[in-house]
Amino acid sequence: MPEKPSNPSEAVTSAWTSIMRARERLLGVIEADLKAAGMPPLAWYDVLWELARSHDCRLRPYEIEERTLLAQYNLSRLIDRLEREGLVRREVFARDGRGRWVVITDAGRRLRERMWTVYARSIETHIGCKLAESEAKTIARLLERFL
Numbered sequence: 001m002p003e004k005p006s007n008p009s010e011a012v013t014s015a016w017t018s019i020m021r022a023r024e025r026l027l028g029v030i031e032a033d034l035k036a037a038g039m040p041p042l043a044w045y046d047v048l049w050e051l052a053r054s055h056d057c058r059l060r061p062y063e064i065e066e067r068t069l070l071a072q073y074n075l076s077r078l079i080d081r082l083e084r085e086g087l088v089r090r091e092v093f094a095r096d097g098r099g100r101w102v103v104i105t106d107a108g109r110r111l112r113e114r115m116w117t118v119y120a121r122s123i124e125t126h127i128g129c130k131l132a133e134s135e136a137k138t139i140a141r142l143l144e145r146f147l
Contacts, residue, residue, distance in 0.1 A: 026126055033122040039115050043070060043078055048087065048112035051104035058103040060093065087111055 008016070031042055046068045051057055059067070065075050079102055082088040087108035093099035104112075131139070 029126050030119065030122045033125075034115065034118055037118040039118055040111075042119070043068070043074075044082065044087075045112060045115045045119060046070070047075075047078060047082065047102075048104060048108050048115075051088065051102065052109060052112055056103075058091070058101040060099060061102060064102060082108070 027042070034040070034042060034045075047064055047070075050064055050067045051059055054063075061072075061075060061079065064070070064079075065072055068075070070078065079088065079090075083090060085107075086105060088102050088104055091101040091103055093101055128136070
């Protein structure tokens with residue numbers, strides 16, 4: 001007879017609910033701060049950041065998808081938009097000729113830096129000023145168990 005799965009404790013369920021609520025609320029206020037500053041959505045920053053910090057400042061689309069957790073269909077449209085804005089460009093992947101690199105442009109680097117100014121301030125306002133350094137380290141260490 002198969003073993004019946006156990007239910008999570010009340011504390012575990014509460015932790016899950018709190019993580020999800022905090023995530024939604026914090027993303028909402030950060031997105032609002034970016035919008036108020038005339039900046040594009042956070043997803044733009046995430047893609048530009050991953051490109052900027054990658055080897056040769058370029059990634060294949062599936063690598064961006066893995067690193068940002070954006071769904072493939074959303075990512076394809078976002079990359080198209082970033083390319084139209086001149087923030088990234090596509091290059092042929094030399095090994096097979098079928099694939100494409102996504103490469104950050106100088107304009108993409110500049111936008112990411114401007115966005116970071118707003119994003120960093122928002123992180124400090126909505127998270128940093130509410131936590132002692134030791135608490136922030138504890139939260140980060142605990143959440144690393146899930147990554």
